[in-house]
Amino acid sequence: MAAQYPLVHSQLLLQRLLALNKPKSLAPALHYVYLLGGQLQIRGTDAEEPFRQEPNFLWASGCTVPGSALTIEYEHEGGSDQVDVGKIHTRLWLPDVDEAEVMWCGLPPSTDDLAKELHLTSIQRGWTTPALFPPKPKQENVPIFIHTLPNVRPPTSFIASVNGPTHTTEYLTKALHEARRNKTEREIENMIKASEITAGAHKNLMRLVGSGEVKDENAAEAEFVSYCRKRGSKFQAYSPIMAAGASAGTLHYIGNDQPFPQQPTVLLVDAGAEYKGYAADVTRCIPVGNGGRFTKECKEIYELVLSMQEAAFEQIKPGADWEAIQRLMHDVLARGLLRLGIFKSSGSEDESVAKLLSEGLTAAFYPHGVGHLLGLDVHDVGGLPEGRSSDPLLKYLRLRVPLEENFVVTVEPGCYFNEHLFAPFKNSELVDHDVLAKYQYVGGVRIEDNLLVTKEGFRNFTPEWLPKTVGDIEAVTAARA
Template sequence: MKYPAKAHALKVKNHFLAEKKSEKKDGIAFFIASATYTNYPYCDQVAPLRQNRYFHYLSGIDQMAGAFILFNVLNEKLTLFLPNIDDEDIMWSGLPLSPEDALKEYDVDEVLYAKDVTKTLESLKSSNFDIYTTDTDQYSKAAFAKLVIPKDTSFFYALDESRLIKDEFEISLMRHAAEITDNCHMAVMSALPIETNETHLHAEFVYHSLRQGSKFQSYDPICCSGPSCGTLHYVKNDDQMDGKTSVLIDAGAEWKCYASDVTRCFPITGKFSKEHLDVYETVRDMQAQAMKEIKPGVAWEDLHLLTHRVLIKHFLELGLFHNGTEDEIFNSKVSAWFYPHGLGHLLGMDTHDVGGNANYEDENIMLRNLRLRRKLQAGMVITDEPGVYFSPFLLEHISEEQEKFVNREIVHKYMYIGGVRIEDDILVTADGYENLTGITSDPHEIEKIVQKGLSKGKGGFHVIA
C-alpha cells in the first residue's frame, strides 16, 4: 500500500478553500520543495538529510533531495519532479530512481524531472494560477522562485490542520514506531550492569533502534541520572551513574518520518527508594487521571490543570506542601515550579507536531509552556507526559507569597531524585483513546525488569533479534 499522498493533498485543498472562504476551485496550485543535502561548514562531509515534513506529507518521500511536489487544485493532479540526473554522481551513489519506478512507488499522477519545473509553473501562471508554497529557501535564486507565493498564512493553516488528524496509514506507521521504542526502552532497563555512564543508556537505545530498522531518532535522546533528571531537555548524556539512585530516559525511534516519544524512569539499584517511589506514584496518578478523561471534545487545558490538582493533593499528603488548602495552593500557582511544562503535545511527523496553537506569552505560568491549546479530536495523536521535578533553578523562582506553601525541609529530602516524568503516546479515538505505548510504567514491574538484568551480570543484553 502506498503512502496516501493524493488524499493528503485533497485534505489540504479543502482546508485551504474553507480558510480562504472561497468557492473558487481552480486557478490554485500547491508547490513544495524537498530538503537538500548540505555540507558541514568548512568540510566536504554531507549532513544527514531530514526531509521537509510538508513535502513528505504531499509526496510520501523520505530520503530524496532536490525534488519537488506540485498539486493542481483544478484537476487534482499530483506531479512529482525527481532531481535531475547527475552522471558523475551515479559513480558515487548508484543509479537514481526512474520516473517509471517512482510512479509505482509513490501515490502521484505524473513524474517529471526538476528541469521541467520552470516550464510547468510558467504554464500555470499563464493560465492565471496562484501557486502557493511554504518558502523558497531551497531555490531562491532559480527563475521560478518568482512564480510562487511563499509564506501564505492560509496555506500553512491548511497544511497544519490536515496534518493534525492522522489517517489509518499514518497511525500504522506510528504504531510501528511505538513498538520499536517499546523494545528499546525494555533493552535499556534490562542492561544496567553495562550502563555505568549516561552515554551507555543512549547507546543501548540507539543500538536496538537500528537493529529494528529505525535509522533515525525522533529527537536527541534525553538520558539522565540523579539530580540531572530535574533538567527537562537534558542532552549532555555523559555523567557517571555511580552513587545515584534514579534514571530518566526520554527517547523515541522514528519510522518513515513518523515519531514516537516515550519517557520512562527506573531505579539504578533495582529498587525504588521511598522518595523516588513517592514522586513516581504522584506522576503516575497525574498521568492516569488525565488519561481516563481523554476523548473528543475535551479541552487539553482542562486536563493539564487537573494534573496540577493531582500533584497538589499528593504533595500535601507527603508534606511537601503545607499551610494551605488544595484550592489556595492551586490558585497560588506554586506547583508550576515543580511541574513547569505542559501535560503533553501533538505527535506526528514532528515530535512537537503542528497545529497545537500554543501561547508562550500566556500570563498564567501554569499554561505558558502548554504546547496544545485546543479541544481534542478523534485522529489526533498526543503525548500524556506529566512530570515532577526538584530543580534548584526552578525553586529559585518561588515568590514570597508562594513560599509559605512549600516545606523546604521536606523538599530537600527529595532533591537527589532530580525528577520523574512518565510519557505515553495516545491516539484519540471516536469514544476515548488508544495507548500506542506498550512498555510498562508499573513501578513493581519495572523493578523486576531491572533486577532481572542485574542478576545476569555484564553482557548478554541484546534482546532484539
C-alpha cells in the same frame, strides 16, 4: 480499502486550503500548490550531513529524495468548498541524475520504483523552476492562485508575475498544519511501528541498567540507539535524554555523558525511534542502584506522577479541552505533594490546593505541558494556532485546541526537583523545606505514552508490555539471571 497515499494528503490539504479562503474559495479558480523538498547539506569541505526531508514536503509527497519538487493542481468549479479527489493532479519532480553524485553516493531511486509506493499523477526526472509554471485553466477567465510557503519563491517569471497568477503565502502554512493534525491510516501504521521499536529499546535498557551492564548515561544512549537501528529505525525522533539523578531535573537534558550517581536514584529515559519519518516519544524512569528497586522517595514521586497520567487518560476523547487537562495535572500534583508533606496545608485540602495554584507554586515542580501533538515532527505542527498562553500554569503548553479524532498526542506529566525552577519560592511558607530536601536527590520523574484519539476515547500506541508500574519495572530491573 485504504485511501491512496499520498493522494489522500493532497485532498486533506486542499480541503483545508479552501476552508481557510472563504468566501473566495466558493468561486471557480485554479489552485496550484508549489512545494520544495530539502537539499543535501555539506559540512566543511565535502562531508555530507545525514539527510532528513523537509516535513511538509514529506507529508505531501512521500518522497525522501533531496532536491525534489511537488506541484498539486486543482481546478475548483466553485459553489462549495468540497474537493473532488478525481480532479487533483499531483506531480513529483525529481532532480536530474548527477553523474559525479552517482560516483560518490550511488543511484537515486528510479521513477518506476517510487511509483510502486506513491500514488501520484506523475513522477518525472529533471525540472527547472520556470518549467513548473501552472497550466492554463480549462475554463476561461478563471483566476489562478499559486500557494507557497513564505520562504519559497513561486515558479514565475517577472512578466508572468505582472500579468499572471496571484501568488499567496497567506493560507498554505496554516492549511498544512491543520491537515497534518489528523493522522491518516498510513501515518498511524508508521507511528505504531515507531512505538513498538521504541518500547523494545526502553525495556531492553531497563534490563541492562538493572543487571549493572550499563553504568553511565553515555552507554545508556548507545544501547538505546543501537537497539532501534537494528530494528529499522535509522534516526532517533529527537536527541535522546538519559538523565540520572539531579540531571533529570533538566527537562531537555542531552549531555548524556555522566556516570550514574553512587546514591540510589532514577535514570529518566526520554527517547523515541523514528520510522519512515514518523516519531515516537516515550519516557520511563529506571531505578539506579538499590538492587534495581525504587527507593522510598523515588517510588512516592513516581507513583504520584503515574496518578497524574492516569487522571489525564480519563479525560482523553474528541472534544476534550487540553488546557483543562493541564490544569487538572497541577491539581493532582498539588494534592500529592500536600500528602507527602512537601507542601504545607493552609486550611482544607481544597483551600490549600487553591492557594498553591494561585501562587503558581506547582509550576516550580511541573513547568511544562501535559503533552503535545506527535507526527512527522516530535512536537508536531498545528497545536498553537493562536500562540502560547501567558497563564503561568499554561505557559509552556504546546497544544491549545480541543482534541479531535485521529490526533496523536503525548501524555507526559512530571515532577522535578530543580533548584533553578524553585528559586523564586526558596523562602515560601507554603513549603516544608526540610521535607523537600529529602526528595531533592530524585532529580525528576516523567512518564510518557503516545495516544491516538479515537471516536470513543483513545488507543495507546505505547505497547502494554512496556513496564510502567513500579512493580512491573522492578520485575525487570531487580531480576537476576
